[in-house]
Amino acid sequence: MSPKGDYAAVKKDIASILDKPDYDDGSLGPIFVRLAWHASGTYDKKTRTGGSNGATMRFDPEVADGANAGLEHARAFLEPIKQKHPWISYADLWTLAGATAIEEMGGPTINWKPGRSDKDPKKLTAHDVPPNGRLPDAALGQDHVRQIFYRMGFDDREIVALVGAHALGRCHADRSGYEGPWTHTPTRFSNQYFKLLTGLTWRKKEWDGPVQYTDEDDELMMLPADMAVIRDPEFAKIAKEYAQDKDVFFKDFAAAFEKLIDLGVPRGDDKGNAPVAPNQKKAGAKL
Incomplete structure (x- = not known):
């Protein structure tokens, strides 16, 4: 067990389990990003x-939300x-896992704070647990997307940036009903999602599942x-x-x-910063 407040040790342990050859595309990274996202996006x-x-x-009801x-x-x-590391809260662990996964998969450094x-x-x-229906519905369009993200306090540019997380992972028919990856490199964080979304021709997939879109080779999908x-x-210009x-x-x-993973988190000063532990000045930046 690491000393209380040793978030660097926790981050190291998270990084050590990301590679998992027998799971999806060989990495736990995408599902950790999704966990952090969905835990925060309510x-x-x-x-x-x-x-x-x-x-x-x-x-x-959150644990039973179909979106989860x-x-x-x-x-x-x-x-x-x-x-x-029993001293770390689940809330910190889940969000740190998402931030760590993004960095380990080649993405930007995330200034995570405990x-x-x-x-x-x-x-x-009952007031403590958010109701179902607060997370994005992949079947709906831009009005719904704006409604969901505006409710959280995001603007259009932030919305499109966060949707870029679809560079990672894939959909599973037995979970969401949808099937397939968004990109050719679902375990590598990049701007490939936007290159593909704006550069390819997408058509409705002919199958028995819900409406989704496919490229001409039927290798990738879009919701x-x-x-x-x-x-x-406006979204297209940013994309x-x-x-x-x-x-x-x-x-x-x-x-x-x-901003997303900090939603709803009480902070120790008027600038929205986390309380700083005696041995961890600017903790997020040091991780």
């Missing part, structure tokens, strides 16, 4: 409910690390929510910029992801 800025604080995905199907595997993969606590199941109230990015003039400039995308994504 935030409502008006009611100040939801978000990454509390690790409420452990409880109903398959994330029980991500939580289980991280359980040995939680047992090794400070999340876990809700005590013995003191849990209706992805197509909304290129059908909306094309990211397709042309990886550095701009990485910069914007890092800032938006840092």
Whole structure:
């Protein structure tokens, strides 16, 4: 067990388990990013409910949300690390796993900060767990996408940047109903998603599943929510910029992801920074 507050040790352990040849495309990275995303993306800025604080995905109704199907595997993969470092909250562990995965898969450095606590199941109230329906529905278009992200406090540029996380991973028919990867390198963080989305011709896939889109070789897929990015003039302009400039995308994504995983987290000063442990000045930057 590491000393309390040794987040670098936890991060090292997370990095050590990412390679998993018998899982999906050989990496746990994409599902850890999804875990961090979904644990945070329930935030409502008006009611100040939801978000990454509390690790409420452990409880109903959030744990049973169809949008979270398959994330029980991500939580289980991280359980040995939680047992090794029992002082870290699940809320911090899940978000640190996502940040670590992005960096280890070639993405930008994420300035992750500690400070999340876990809700005590013995003191849990219905108000503590966000209702289902707060996460994006892949079947819907740009109006829905804006509604979901505006509720959290994101603008159009941040929305498109965060959608760029679809550079990673794939869909599974037994979880979401959709099937296939977005990119040719689903375990490598890059701007390839935007290059493909804006550069290829996408057509509706002919199959028995829900509406999704495929390239001419039927190797890749896009969801209706992805197509909304290129059908909306403002979104499309940003997507094309990211397709042309990886550095701009990485910069914007890092800032938006840092904001996402901090939603709902109480901070120790008026600048929104986490309380600093005596031995960990600017903890996030040192990890």
